[in-house]
Amino acid sequence: MLCSKIKLLLNKYIDFEITAPEIQNLLKAHLARCSSCRKYYKSLRSLKNILAAYENISAGADLEKKILDQTINRKSQFSGQQMLFPHYHFFSGALAAVALIALLYSISLFKIEQSPIDEYLLGKAITENADLFNNDKKNIIASAFY
C-alpha cells in the first residue's frame, strides 16, 4: 500500500476509529519497515498530545441569566404586558370589525346613490323615446348615458 494511503489510515488509527484487526496489523507492519510513516505517526501523536492539553473555558456566572433573559424571561415579560391589557386582542378585533362594517356601508351608500340616477335617466329615455324603447331597450339606455 502507498505511504499516502497509509498516512490517511494512520489518522483514523490514532483516533481509535480502525477496529478491523487485519488493517491494524497492516499498519503496524508498515510502520515497522517505513521510517517516513513512522516519523509521520510520531508527529501525529505529538499533535494529539498538544491538543489534548488544550484548556477550555468555563461559562461565566451570568451567561445562563443572559440567555434566559433573552429567551424564556423575555417571553414571560411579553405575557406580562398581555396581563396588563387582557382585553387588547378583543378590542383590536372589534375595531377591525367596525371598520369593515363601515366600509361595506359606504359601498352600499354609493350604490344607493347611483340607482336613482339610473332610474331617472332610464325614465327620461322612456318618455322621450318610447317607441324606440319598445324596439331596442339597450340602445336607449346607452343613449341616456352617453
Added chain:
Amino acid sequence: MPDTVFLNLLKTDKNQAFRHLMKEYQNRVLHIAFPFTGNSADAEDITQEVFIKIFNNIEKFRGMSKLSTWIYRITVNTCKNFTMRTKKTVPLNCNIPAALNISEDNGIRDVLHEAISRLPFNFKSVIILKDIEGKTRNEISEILKCRPGTVDSRLFRARNLLKKKLKLVFRPEEIYAMQ
C-alpha cells in the same frame, strides 16, 4: 437525558425542556465557540446567539437527527457567520512564522489558539470537533453535512497544516514532555 425523553418533555413543557437543554449543552457550545473565536467574550456572545436560535426553533426539532448533532450544527453555523462577519481567518498561504504572535509567557492554550485561529474555517471546524470535542467522523459528517470521506481528507490536511504551525513554536522535547 435521552432524546426521546427530551422530545416528550418538549411537548408538555417547552420552557422546562429548554432549561434542561441549556444546562446540558451550555458548556459544550461554549467549548466549540471558544477555539473558533479565540476570546471568551466573543465565545459567550456566540453561545447566547446559539441558544436564542435554539429557543426560537425548538419546535422544529423532530428527532430526525440526534439532539447533540442538531445543536452542534447550529453552533458551527453560528461560528461560521461570526467568522464571516469579523473576517478573522487568514488565508492558507499566509506567512506562518511571522504571523504567529508567541511570547514566552504564552501558555499552550494561547499558542494553540493562535495556530487554530489561522486555519481556514473548514479545517478549523474538523480540528475542533475531532481533536478538542472528541466527536467521531460520522458525527462530524452529520454536523457539517458532508461525506465521511470529506471529513477524513479535511482532517488529514488540517492536522498537517497545524503541525507545521506548531513545529515552529514547540521544540520536540517540549512535545514529548506532554506525553
